[in-house]
Amino acid sequence: MLNDQKIEKFRQIVENKFQIYNSLFMSLPYDKMTNIGMLLPFLYEESKDGYQEGKSPEEIVEEFFQKHTELETEEQKTELLFKIIQYIERQVVLFDSIEDAAFQQLHSESDSGTVLNLYERATQEHHLTAIRKKMDDFAIKIVFTAHPTQFYPNSVQRIIHDLRDAIINDSVTQIDMLLQQLGKTPFVNKERPTPLDEAMSIIYYLRYVYYQSIGELYKKIKNTFGNSNFTPNPDIIQLGFWPGGDRDGNPFVTADITMKVAEELRISILKDYYGHLKNVRRRLSFRGVSDVLRDVSKHIYDAIFQTDVKISAEEIITEINRAEKILVEEHNGLFREILDDFRDRVKIFGTHFATLDIRQDSRIHQKVMDDIYFKISGEDADSKTPDEKIQYLLKSDAILDPNDFEDEITKETLKSIFNIRIIQKNNGERGMHRYIISNSDEVKDVMNVFVMMKLCGYKEEEMNIDIVPLFETMEGLDKSEEVMRKLYSDSVYQKHLLKRNNKQYIMLGFSDGTKDGGYLKANWQIYTSKENLTKVSEENDIKVVFFDGRGGPPARGGGKTHDFYASQGNTIANNQIELTIQGQTITSVFGNKDQAKFNFEQLLTAGLENDVFKSDKKDLSEKDRNLISELAEISYKKYSDLKANPMFVPYLQEMSTLEYYGRTNIGSRPSKRGAGSELKFEDLRAIPFVGSWAQLRQNVPGFFGFGSALKALKDAGRFDEVKKLYKGSDFFRTLALNSMMSMNKTYFPLTYYMRNNKKFGEFWNVLFAEFELSKEMMLELAGYNILMQEEPINRKSIRIREKIVLPLLSIQQYALIKLQKNEGDRDTYEKLVMRSLFGNINASRNSA
Known part of the structure; x- marks a missing residue:
């Protein structure tokens, strides 16, 4: 009954308002966009019906041109598609603003x-x-x-804030003016x-x-x-x-x-x-x-x-x-x-506002250390092991000058270490007190930073910095307990920890873990790694603080944050909750005062409840653990086989938007780590990796392998065990529900046309079969008729958003097909792909 009331309220204050204010778009004096509002519903209907009939995006878009326009040239057609993209982008902003404005009432x-x-x-x-x-x-x-x-862009962000306020006040005149501004703002x-x-x-x-x-x-x-x-x-x-x-x-x-x-x-x-x-x-x-x-x-x-x-x-x-x-x-x-x-x-x-962290990759640090070793010892760095170099440099009295080095990365790394002292002086120690090391999987990765700080003139008593290993790959997570055990017993590092009040920050990276091991395995590996790291820290009287690299969608470790933290039992240290947020999670979960306050509260209470209110559903029995481990291993095998498929990287390269992420001007960072032209799986950034699957509406990293794992136990006559686990474990239930969220935003009909592709048809069918199996098994596990059955508001919001962007997805796939066929003006179609990326990304806010 309560859910029915909430749905009705959502319909009134979100859905109805969107219909009303969306009609204002039709009368706005957009440059060359007069008829778009009338044409767009036709493209939506062609897409909706066409995909169900198994038509390709190319057929759908061409039929749209033929039936509903009189356009003849390729230039006229692509110009119309660009206008439609612009129009949909602004519809997404309007819906965001209406949903944000309704937050307090919901x-x-x-x-x-x-x-x-x-x-x-x-x-x-x-x-x-x-x-x-x-x-x-x-x-x-x-x-x-x-x-x-x-x-x-900042200019659009400001309009969104003002638009939300105007909607809260039901100021139609102000909304109309702001929509006009939106229409003319790039x-x-x-x-x-x-x-x-x-x-x-x-x-x-x-x-x-x-x-x-x-x-x-x-x-x-x-x-x-x-x-x-x-x-x-x-x-x-x-x-x-x-x-x-x-x-x-x-x-x-x-x-x-x-x-x-x-x-x-x-x-x-x-x-x-x-x-x-x-x-x-x-x-x-x-x-x-x-x-x-x-x-x-x-x-x-x-x-x-x-x-x-x-x-x-x-x-x-x-x-x-x-x-x-x-x-x-x-x-x-x-x-x-x-x-x-x-x-x-x-x-x-304080005078810092937010604590600025430094982060760098362990492999870069090793190159810098080799450069330093050669400079101080005169010996070739390859002649010694990393540990031998550390021991040698710990005994050195040298104080380095960044300008004495030719290599730019060495210079920059040392300069940034020298700057810590200045930042702490100006902003207070809270302004910068952590140095995070990506791809940590050995003791040397932490000790290299300690040595560099010493060689930059920091005496032990002045080293007011926490050195934070980031364990993110399956290998790194596997080794994490051993690495920390060795560090805790190292006399030099012990002294440093004593100076830091015996507190150790450890970061765990969900998104690279999911990319590496698949959804179920990565989440379970992080859970057990936290347990092992808690145990080894407690044995050494160290207060451990876990810092989670959780992204927006479940495939990047995101999903329902309160449920995730509230489900962690007493075997995991709960001294602090720390997590990363970015992109749509900033705007959709913490984007305005009401939302931010509510979601900060949710996080805070999740951590406090965990320690104070005991629940059997938070703690896993030995039988539960064995069952999750078994499911995780089956899932991992299925995902590993997919990764090993020779079509895996080529499919993403040729059939998705992966190649275009780095060219969209939405971020300063390159979309892959390696400098070479050849695309290697390990160099892929987690965001373009997960994002490309999302653009295809396949969301593979959020579910792949889960269905196979559930089916294996069902075939063995053990599905009742899994159902009991789902009902009795908050952790496992949260994992399953977050995976459902990924599947609910999956729409394979968009890419049905790929099933007949000579090169990739077989690979596409593997993805589709696992999705169908995962959906079927998940519904049976939860006893649901539809995905996200108990989250009607979120489900409704996702449905409206997916309806808004369906024409955008058609345009993107249409452009990709043209590029694959090498038809028409390549530059124009590449721009269409990139422009449609924005609206698709911006509409995907229900992910955290």
Whole structure:
């Protein structure tokens, strides 16, 4: 009944509004786009009916031209297709804005996973003291990355924000004006964004969304759980930042860029403080208090605009405390809560706003270490093992100068290490305290960074940096326990950890794991690796913090984040929840104040609930483990066979949009790691890999192998065991439901035409057969008639979005077919493929 009410509400405030406001598009004075609104439904109907009849996208688009237009030349036809793409892009923005505007009405303060819900539950079950105790030593951290899964230009982002507000206020005139602006505003970057552009794009959200949403959420936590004996730690909600610091595979991220981004973060938070102080001063206009606040305001202003003036969070807080003392002693503490709120923001955001991380690949570090070894010892680096080089360099008293090296990467790596000290001085230690090493699978990968810092002049007591291994491939995850065991017993590293309060951050990469091992195996491997790493850390009295490289869609480790973290049992350390978000996850899950606050709450309560409220469904029995392991291995074998198929990489290269990702100007980073022209599977970036499957509407990394694993146990007469596991394990159920989400956004009729392709027909049929099997088995497992049966709102949203972009998918496939056949103007069809990428990517927001 509750679901029926929610669906009806969604229909009224989302679906109906979209129909009404979408009609405004038809009357807008778009350049050369007058008739598109009338033609588009015809292309949709041709696509919908055509695919069910087994027609190819080429047949569908040609029939559309023939039946509904009088166009004759190829140039006229492709010009119309470009106009349709532009029109659909703007429809996606309108639907996004309407759905965002409806967020508050579709969610309640007492929903499951909210702070209020947690308080009520804790009170009823007499766990308030336990929750407060956990809050003392717990935090959530969202780390923003620049990974290009969605990037509207800044001008479009601002229109989206304004459009959402206009829709909330039902201001038809304002909506009409904004849609006109949208019609004339370019959606495509003429040039590839720089890492600084990417950073500024996300800093916009920090300034105009997260400063308010996190500040308000902390106040809510404080008012709900705080009392005379307890004040929640302001560090309970944190932000992390990768644009400008993540140099893994991105030659455009230089040491200078990192410095510029750190400075932008510092200035941006000071600007927010300056604006906030204006409001504080409007109320606290009392003698003595106003003088102190005026001086603080001036100091912040000077620190924004004068390079030689700096201000620390501690200095601001000291002055606020002084103002508060006068307020209490001389003015009855009037408006004290306003001052209190401002001080809390300073405690939360410091002068860093978000912690800037450095990330680089372990293989790059090894090359740098070899260069350093040769420079200091004069010996060929190949003459010694990596460990021998580490031991030799640990004993060296040399202090390196980056300019003494010819190799650009060595220079840049050393410069970035030297810059850590400067960034920490300007932004505070919280401004930069982590160095992440991609592709970690050996002890040397961590020790290389330690040695480089020492050779850059950092004494042990000055090394205020956490060295973070990132285990992402199946091999890396397999070795992770052994690597950490050796590190924990290394006397040099032990001393470093002691300096870092015996806290070790460990990052685990979902998306590369899924690419490497398939959906089920990767998720299970990460789960068991976390258990093993928890155990080895506890044995060594180390507090381990896991940092998850979770993307948007389930294929990149995403999906329902609250359910994922709430399902982890007591065998996994729960000291902090940290995860990466990017692209459409930023805009769709944390894109405005209401959504951000709600989703931060969901994360926070998932972590707190895990420790305090015990549930049998969170803990796996030995029998459960053996069953999941068995399923994971069968799934892994099926996925590995697919990867080993000689058609695997050629299929992605020739039949998907993979080759076009790197040319879309949506991100600064190249779409593959290797520099060679030959495409190797291991060099493929997870985002274009997963994204290309999504553009084909095949979503292979989100389900492939799952169905075969379930069928194998069914054939063995053991399906009741799996059903029992699904009902009894939150972890396994979450995995299955997230995989269903991937399958619900899969639409094989789009590519039915490939089944007869001479080169790839057989390979396509393997993919299709596994999808059909996975869908059938998943429905049987859950007892559902349709995918996502218990998530009607999400299902409805996905259906509307898929309806909007179906013509776009037809255009993209049409262009790809023309390119495969080498027909027409190649440059034009390549542009059609790339332009249709945007709308498809931007519409895929229901993935996290």
